[in-house]
Amino acid sequence: MDVSIVLTMLAVGLILGFVGAGGSGFIISILTLLYGVSVHVALATALTAMIFSSLSGAVSHYREGNVSLKSGISVGILGALGAWIGSNLSSFIPEGELKWLTAGMLLLSGVLLWLRMFLFSRQQKERTIPTGAKFVVYSLLIGLITGALSGMFGIGSTPFIQLGLMMVLGLSIRQSAGTTMLVIIPIAIGGGMGYYQQGFLDIPLLIQVVVGTMVGSYIGAKFTNRVPAPVLKTSLVALPIFSSFLLVI
Template identity: 55%
Template sequence: MAIVLTMFAMGLLLGFIGAGGSGFIIAILTVLFNIPIHTALGTSLTAMAFTSLSGAYSHFREGNTAVGVGLVVGIFGAIGSYIGSKIATVIPAGDLHWLTAGMLFLSSILLLVRLSLSKKAEETKTKEVKWNQPLTMIKAIILGIVAGILSGTFGIGATPFIQLGLLTMLGLTIRQSVGTTMLVILPIAIGGGTGYRQAGYLDWILLLEVLVGTMTGAYVGAKFTNLAPKSVLKVAMVLTPAVAALLLLIQ
């Protein structure tokens, strides 16, 4: 129950700011509950397959998803994530703590860049572009493999990396990048989770506890999002992975 209640509290925060929080899940499991880092990575990554499902469906219903390019990035992302999970299994636990923390700090920086691009795009009224071109498909494959390897190796959703790639490499709009990212994360989480399960780093009971807590908390927290100023939400989005990184570093 301690894990469930803690995950519920964290879900409230993550639902409130609209962040996936896989890095925070890893930090809480390792620092507060002494879960081995590899098991925390596998559990966090697998949990994303469930938590991103409803979001991906919702964005699809709203027309925010570039399905074709999302499937390409996602399929190759799943391959990359599976490879990344195998890479993680040979990295010593101590080194993995530092590397994952570094990736979370980088995520914070990329979130700042992403928010800046979003503001600029809103000001210039970015037009939707055609993405179904051979060169664009090659870029989608590269983006998928790179984002997948990062997700699988460090157990994070790599949302900032994916969104920036969709915006800058593939030319999607802000709205499309957000919706398509949810679709991309789904196969990435499945691919990486499969790799960790095969290596024996997936605790099904722990996964259930994490899902019950975070999904319930996120549902409640999301109802309060509109009550906060946008500036507060943006700061919270950037600080969330940075704080998770600090927690990992003190382990």
């Protein structure tokens, strides 16, 4: 086991726990920039590691009543399929081009997070959730699209999923945040399986990343309530944008 990777991921986990984000893009950037890990292996590692971080978050949100099980399970199952497809397609993209594409997706996710927090923060009223055929079709589209993005670029697609749940399935901001954590679990599993089949999933590296980030996130989360909300919002938006620049250095 490379102790330096564990310690670096511990520091990364402190930041992610403090900000309250999955941070797969940040992990990808650190692995490629500091340790020379190929972008395909970094994508596989970061996406699969989200299984563990999202699981604890989903349980916490469920206990708080912030999870729509019907929406989360429907979108998540289809998201797993999309992630598996996306991870297989990723293997056909040259490493240099994949770095730029992933950086672009991280930059876009930062913009969408800004839109989600600052433009939709006042929309507290819950909308009517579609039923029947509409619900099935909408869930299919959200799951396949966000899952494919996650699988292909190794990112959690949090802002994409949240916006889909709010704008299309009619969930409130609070529900969309909690349900997204549930959706990411099967997406991470599907994407991880696809990368494993392609030979890109490095299990020892994954263990080191998971150990470091989980311990760091647990400690970092204790500092979240000690800073003003605007600082947290700014940090959450800045993290994927900063990660996108690190990725193409």
